Each structure stands twice: as structure tokens, then as C-alpha cells.
Amino acid sequence: MARSKAKQDASQSAGEDDIVMQEPPASHQPDLDETDASMAEGEGEEGVEGEFEDEFEEEEPQRVKLLPGSTPTAASFEFLNEGHTLGNALRYVIMKNPDVEFCAYAIPHPSEPKMNVRIQIWEAAGTTAIEALEKGLKDIQDLCDVVTDKFLVARKDFKE
Amino acid sequence: MPRTEPSREELEKRRIVGINKENVTDVTSTDFPGHYPGEDHAWDIEKFRDGLQIEFHQNDPLLASFSLIGVDASIANAFRRIMIADIPTLAVETVFINNNTSVIQDEVLSHRLGLIPFKGGREGLDNFLKWWKKPTDDDAVPNYFDYNTVKLSLNVECTHNEDAAPGEKDPTKLYHHAHVYAKDIVYEPIGRQTQYFSGENAIAPTNPDILIAKLRPGQVIDLSMHMHKGVGSDHAKFSPVATASYRLMPTIDILRPILGADAEKFAKCFPRGVIGLEKVTKNDAAKKGSGYEGHEGELKAVVKDAMRDTVSRECLRHDEFKDKVRLGRKRDHFIYQIESTGQWDSDAIFLESIAHLKEKARRLEQQVVNMVR
Numbered sequence: 287m288a289r290s291k292a293k294q295d296a297s298q299s300a301g302e303d304d305i306v307m308q309e310p311p312a313s314h315q316p317d318l319d320e321t322d323a324s325m326a327e328g329e330g331e332e333g334v335e336g337e338f339e340d341e342f343e344e345e346e347p348q349r350v351k352l353l354p355g356s357t358p359t360a361a362s363f364e365f366l367n368e369g370h371t372l373g374n375a376l377r378y379v380i381m382k383n384p385d386v387e388f389c390a391y392a393i394p395h396p397s398e399p400k401m402n403v404r405i406q407i408w409e410a411a412g413t414t415a416i417e418a419l420e421k422g423l424k425d426i427q428d429l430c431d432v433v434t435d436k437f438l439v440a441r442k443d444f445k446e
Numbered sequence: 447m448p449r450t451e452p453s454r455e456e457l458e459k460r461r462i463v464g465i466n467k468e469n470v471t472d473v474t475s476t477d478f479p480g481h482y483p484g485e486d487h488a489w490d491i492e493k494f495r496d497g498l499q500i501e502f503h504q505n506d507p508l509l510a511s512f513s514l515i516g517v518d519a520s521i522a523n524a525f526r527r528i529m530i531a532d533i534p535t536l537a538v539e540t541v542f543i544n545n546n547t548s549v550i551q552d553e554v555l556s557h558r559l560g561l562i563p564f565k566g567g568r569e570g571l572d573n574f575l576k577w578w579k580k581p582t583d584d585d586a587v588p589n590y591f592d593y594n595t596v597k598l599s600l601n602v603e604c605t606h607n608e609d610a611a612p613g614e615k616d617p618t619k620l621y622h623h624a625h626v627y628a629k630d631i632v633y634e635p636i637g638r639q640t641q642y643f644s645g646e647n648a649i650a651p652t653n654p655d656i657l658i659a660k661l662r663p664g665q666v667i668d669l670s671m672h673m674h675k676g677v678g679s680d681h682a683k684f685s686p687v688a689t690a691s692y693r694l695m696p697t698i699d700i701l702r703p704i705l706g707a708d709a710e711k712f713a714k715c716f717p718r719g720v721i722g723l724e725k726v727t728k729n730d731a732a733k734k735g736s737g738y739e740g741h742e743g744e745l746k747a748v749v750k751d752a753m754r755d756t757v758s759r760e761c762l763r764h765d766e767f768k769d770k771v772r773l774g775r776k777r778d779h780f781i782y783q784i785e786s787t788g789q790w791d792s793d794a795i796f797l798e799s800i801a802h803l804k805e806k807a808r809r810l811e812q813q814v815v816n817m818v819r
Contacts, residue, residue: 350817370523382479384479384486420815426803432495
């Protein structure tokens with residue numbers, strides 16, 4: 287009863303104090319080209335679609351975007367042209383972060399080259415989901431360095 | 447909550463995936479913060495470094511096998527997937543057929559040519575050759591250059607062999623070029639390619655004896671080919687590996703003694719070399735409660751080399767081994783097997799996959815920074 291009322295509220299007035307959970311599946315979202323109302327609380331997290339060109343790197347279109355409905359501590363990201371290779375590895379290292387309450391990845395539809403990552407941070411942690419994502423990507427790079435070092439040593443030892 | 451450290455035995459126990467007669471247990475990894483109360487499982491690069499072990503079993507150009515111990519399946523799988531789908535190689539992409547009067551159709555012939563693996567100088571393949579972009583109608587100049595296109599040609603005509611012995615039935619002796627092999631493909635260097643791909647660095651099929659087509663007198667194959675760089679996710683012909691796979695290290699625990707004829711039967715349940723037979727020693731027999739009392743001199747089954755096991759679970763089908771053996775796999779012990787198609791060295795493919803994952807993460811980190819900006 288209470289639930290159905292809340293639902294009604296949400297659909298009528300976008301719920302004054304209810305948390306609105308009415309996002310359609312991410313892959314059905316039209317491209318984010320103007321600022322989304324539901325993201326107003328995240329500072330400076332407007333949808334950027336190719337507005338900023340990389341000055342120092344070779345031009346690469348923006349492939350990561352924040353999905354609507356994200357808050358600083360609970361956010362969903364959409365990665366273009368990424369799949370299980372990065373998705374699962376990234377999920378693992380982000381889950382290793384003690385500030386992270388929940389992390390998962392999904393490929394909403396196999397015929398779309400998109401990969402979504404959901405990150406939720408413990409409210410008390412005092413950090414943001416974006417920072418957790420950045421830390422995850424950094425950790426993967428550190429991990430790769432360690433594996434390379436050990437692999438080269440092991441290969442050298444095997445030769446002798 | 448006070449911080450606690452799990453004991454060694456506990457950690458060892460958590461590493462094992464249980465393999466039972468009908469089911470598999472403890473499949474998912476649990477080494478995450480918050481999973482075990484009071485335990486710290488946060489990402490720590492030093493801990494990871496200490497826990498990581500790599501042991502080579504074989505390292506040949508065309509086949510590398512090694513154990514990667516101490517990583518999660520998600521990371522190990524990322525390396526495997528990258529090796530198969532994301533490492534670039536050179537393969538035939540376009541075939542220009544001038545004449546083909548053989549019985550094999552143009553499109554089938556082209557497909558076969560595409561699948562032939564080629565080798566060439568590493569320096570040229572890695573650093574000199576760049577990606578090729580498919581030309582569009584808008585392009586004023588076609589983008590075929592020495593740094594993105596490798597030209598090959600295949601020109602064979604089957605003729606009668608005048609010197610063949612009378613009554614000869616073997617077509618390869620009766621005719622010239624009855625069989626067209628990969629070695630008949632001729633590499634035509636253009637521009638600066640002569641610097642990188644000459645002598646033993648020349649671009650040539652890895653396996654010269656691949657049969658491409660069979661001809662009879664009067665039939666001709668005359669074509670030229672363009673090779674470009676590509677990745678396995680686009681087409682399997684670009685994959686640098688024939689197979690790149692891993693399996694988990696099997697464990698076999700003999701819980702209670704398996705003796706005599708049972709021991710011999712037990713050994714037969716496994717591939718050769720996995721289970722060994724040893725005589726029960728005086729010391730074994732003297733130990734109380736070991737189950738060996740009074741069996742001195744009999745044969746007992748011992749695990750010699752669990753790595754060679756295929757985990758067929760045959761031993762679990764027999765009642766006499768019930769509760770005497772426990773099978774499992776080590777969750778974080780990956781035995782990789784990488785077979786190169788010849789363009790890369792097998793161990794280099796793995797190294798490249800690590801570099802590729804790092805580069806991927808680095809680029810995306812930049813992307814996330816741009817997103818926030």
C-alpha cells in the first residue's frame with residue numbers, strides 16, 4: 287500500500303522527498319547533451335560529449351560518461367567500446383576498495399558496444415564514486431607493472 | 447571491530463574450489479573488504495607483489511606454458527581475452543583476383559588466404575607498420591602506404607610435366623604446380639619495407655606447407671593481396687594465438703590410506719604420472735591412527751604430480767574410494783597455455799597483453815578526468 291502510494295507520488299510530482307527510481311535501462315537513454323536535472327547535486331558533473339578535446343593526447347572521443355540519476359556517492363558510468371575484459375577486472379579492483387559498498391558491471395545489450403559500471407560508496411567514507419573509479423583504474427595499472435616485473439624475472443630464471 | 451588476520455590453514459582452505467561427484471563448491475572469490483568480519487582485504491600493491499608467483503613450465507616461440515599464482519580470475523581472464531582479441535597482427539585483408547580458373551571459388555580462396563598466418567621482422571611489425579584505415583569515398587588519396595600495407599602475390603599455373611615417368615599416377619609428379627602451397631606466395635616489398643623486411647626478416651608464411659588449392663593442367667591462379675594490421679575481435683585471422691587458455695591447478699587430497707589392489711585401481715583413475723605407488727614404510731606402519739598399521743610392505747597410493755590431472759573425477763565414481771579422496775582446484779593458480787601462430791613469440795604475447803591492459807586503464811583514467819572536468 288505504502289509502496290504503491292510512493293510510486294504514484296513519484297510519477298506525479300517526481301517525489302518531493304522520495305528517492306526517484308524511475309530510470310529506464312541505461313542503454314535506452316538518449317545521448318546526454320544538456321545538463322540533467324537529476325545530477326544537479328554532483329558538482330561539475332555535467333554530461334560532456336566531446337566538448338573537451340584532449341590537448342596532450344591524440345584526439346580520442348569521450349568514451350566514459352556519468353549516467354543520469356547518479357549522486358556523488360552512488361553513480362553509474364557508461365563505457366563505450368569496452369566489454370567484459372575491462373569490466374570484470376575493474377569491478378574486482380574497485381570491490382577491493384574498503385570505501386566501496388557495492389560495485390558491479392553489466393553489458394546491457396550484447397549488440398551495443400557499451401559497458402556500465404555501478405559504484406556505491408559508504409556514506410561515511412567521505413569520498414566519491416568517481417574517485418573510487420579513478421583509484422580502480424590506477425590500481426589496475428600498478429597491478430600490470432607488478433605482473434610484468436615478475437613475469438620478466440620468471441622468464442629469465444627459466445632460461446638459465 | 448578489532449582487526450584479525452586469518453590463519454594460514456584458513457587462507458589455504460579458502461583457496462580451494464571443491465570438486466565433488468555431482469557439483470562444484472566455493473567457486474567465487476571472497477577476498478573483498480567486508481566479506482569476513484574484522485579482516486582487511488583492501489587492495490594493497492605490496493601484498494599483491496608478495497603473493498604473486500610466476501613459474502614457467504615451457505617457453506618456446508610457438509608454445510609457452512606457465513603458472514600465474516596469486517591473481518583473481520577476473521584479472522587472469524582479462525589477460526586471456528586480450529591475448530585472443532586485442533593484440534594486433536598482420537593478415538591478408540584484401541585479395542585482388544586477376545584470374546582464377548581453379549575449381550575453388552574466388553571467395554573461398556580469398557578466405558583461405560586470409561587465414562594463413564605470416565611471420566616477419568619484429569621491429570618492422572611492431573614499430574614501422576601502422577594501422578590502416580579503410581578508405582571512404584571522400585578520400586582524395588587512397589591511403590595505401592608502405593607503413594600500412596604489405597603487398598603479396600600468388601601466381602601459379604599448372605602444366606604437364608614432360609619428364610614424368612610413363613604410367614605415373616601421382617598428380618604432384620605428373621604435373622607442375624598441381625598443389626598450391628603457402629610457400630608459393632611471393633612478398634613484394636614497397637618503399638621503406640626493404641629496410642625492415644629483408645633477408646630472414648622477410649614477410650613469409652609461418653607454415654610454408656599449408657595447402658591452398660589443387661590445380662590441374664591449364665588452370666591458373668593469378669592474384670595479388672594486401673595485408674593490414676588488425677585485431678582478433680574484428681576477425682579471428684588477426685588473432686596472434688592459436689589458443690590461449692588457462693586451467694586451474696588441480697588438488698588431490700588422499701584423506702585415508704588407499705592400499706594394495708585399490709591403490710593400483712586408484713592410480714588408473716588418473717592420467718599417467720599423477721598418482722604414484724609406494725611401499726608402506728616401517729615408519730608409516732609404526733604411526734598409530736595413520737591407517738597403515740600392519741600394512742608394512744604393501745603398496746599405497748601417493749599424489750605425485752597433481753598438475754597433470756585432467757580432473758575427470760573418475761575416482762569419485764568408485765565406492766571403495768568414498769571418503770578417502772578429496773578433489774579440488776586452486777582458485778588463484780592459473781596454468782596458462784599460449785600457442786602463438788608465429789607472428790609473435792608466445793611469451794611476448796602475454797607481456798603485450800599486460801601492457802595492453804595497462805594502456806587501456808591509463809586511457810580510461812584520462813577519460814574519467816576529462817568527464818569530471
